[in-house]
């Protein structure tokens with residue numbers, strides 16, 4: 157569980173000099189984001205300025221965090237790297253596989269039973285390779301990271317999009333795919349396009365009913381779900397320093413909902429207080445010593461327009477509580493306008509359930525403010541109208557709020573306490589009656605509210621709000637209730653008004669926990685056996701991919717010519733396939749089943765050139781593999797857009813596809829293909845896409861002289877006996893060509909470590 161004080165001290169020791177060099181190289185004052193990025197260059201000190209939104213830069217993150225669903229493939233790949241231990245401190249958190257239904261104990265026991273195979277695997281790999289393991293029930297990855305590992309000025313990657321939560325403690329923390337996590341754990345650099353910068357100036361001070369959540373709900377309304385794409389959002393101003401560290405975490409967490417690379421805040425007193433309260437006083441002391449480097453240069457915040465690509469200003473003193481939704485987190489409605497908006501749009505106003513907690517909003521402050529409202533139910537003779545649930549973010553928070561009597565108060569309003577896990581936030585909510593698909597409204601303090609996200613019912617209207625507003629609305633049972641102005645009728649028929657919430661930023665008696673649920677790895681893991689049953693459906697150890705045979709590739713069959721959009725979802729679907737994320741062969745049965753075949757406009761129906769029959773894409777490819785015949789996948793523009801899911805590159809590699817030839821690639825997918833030792837090529841002339849015919853056999857020539865910038869020659873042998881030559885470009889550099897030759901980047905890494 158221990159944080160790495162020595163590593164942090166080492167980073168801080170060189171931080172100032174790196175920032176100073178960067179300032180000289182860039183030739184102007186620096187934002188906090190730039191300071192952290194330049195202090196984490198893989199190459200060491202900066203030698204040139206990077207262009208925002210253009211330059212691809214190699215970084216050296218300080219840590220890696222993984223949640224259980226994504227950790228499986230990341231760790232299966234890491235096991236192939238041949239290292240004895242991870243190169244940077246890393247942790248695994250079991251939070252995504254627990255279904256919320258009855259209560260924390262029953263739900264947790266069921267999950268441990270049903271997913272024991274996955275948990276045992278993750279625990280044993282962690283133990284073997286020096287990875288900290290947080291057991292099911294210990295908490296949600298981002299809350300546990302904030303409590304234990306995040307630190308000002310640090311850089312972290314995590315295999316979950318809300319990794320960005322750690323920006324609340326002044327980090328640059330970014331969500332990535334498992335292949336990236338594997339690289340960093342194996343000791344390789346991590347590449348990122350140097351981000352653009354959005355500055356958000358917070359003036360005034362939060363008061364009354366308004367909470368940090370309302371800041372990000374407002375920002376989401378301004379920037380929309382795409383507005384932060386490719387950018388880091390840096391918050392500053394008196395409003396920023398006056399709010400709690402965990403409140404900052406909430407704001408950064410939901411930066412994922414505006415598509416931002418990440419969000420961050422400068423180091424301040426609130427972070428120091430939080431570090432001390434969570435047993436990390438030494439980090440606070442070390443951060444104090446370099447605090448001028450852990451925030452932007454003064455000039456930046458005085459003239460933000462000069463240094464950020466975009467600046468937004470929000471006056472917290474005037475900010476109203478917001479409710480965002482339904483179905484999208486950027487549809488922002490101030491509470492005073494909700495009555496009107498709900499009527500206009502036909503949103504059901506009866507609230508069925510209020511849900512607080514999740515990784516976004518389960519700090520002590522959040523819960524204490526919510527409980528101050530729950531208390532008023534009895535005091536004012538009210539009755540809570542909606543169901544109410546609490547999903548604590550960590551065992552430490554749960555234990556502390558139980559100790560302080562908060563759970564008893566929630567119990568009095570009939571609240572259900574779910575396990576310290578994702579539960580209803582990720583659709584792992586076995587909600588009674590959800591299958592009837594009735595139109596209904598829920599309010600929650602989570603981050604996402606897309607259709608079906610919470611309970612699988614497409615007709616559940618989910619609104620996102622602060623935990624205190626969720627509590628007030630659950631008490632009222634009415635979406636159009638404005639607690640700032642409206643009254644409720646109590647059991648005696650009297651009109652009563654809820655007092656504004658109050659709470660404590662940190663527990664007055666300190667945090668407390670009996671068993672935090674942490675398993676430290678073995679000091680020497682060499683003797684630890686990794687538990688994977690060879691008959692498992694859900695897990696499969698990976699075999700290294702074969703290296704290149706050293707010749708040009710002849711006689712490849714066209715597997716599919718995909719038409720139009722082909723995202724990573726089309727290449728490797730999610731939904732029911734998620735359970736096979738740790739089993740490459742099983743999940744490969746979804747390969748390209750969503751792609752549209754150019755020749756018949758159908759999905760998952762392609763011609764098997766060996767038999768002339770039409771069949772599913774995975775089955776056809778398996779037939780080619782069995783016959784020892786390679787194949788080519790042809791695609792359109794921006795092939796592989798979407799997520800950084802490495803399965804979309806691993807599946808074709810596993811099933812024997814030799815090349816993916818497209819008009820253009822989404823960059824991350826192209827890199828993933830290269831990492832897996834696959835040929836990712838683009839048509840030199842995009843019009844050549846039209847020359848590919850259904851029965852083509854393809855040769856790829858020039859591989860024996862494969863070199864950066866040198867196109868390859870493809871010969872298309874058509875069914876009528878004619879042939880055509882087309883050229884294909886590629887973006888492989890020298891190192892990536894070595895990956896191709898070795899059969900994948902991991903095979904190269906392994907050579908370094910396996911003697």
Ligand code: F3S
Nearest residue numbers: 318514515578581582
């Ligand atoms: Fe889990 Fe929801 Fe957070 S899925 S990690 S609680 S965003």
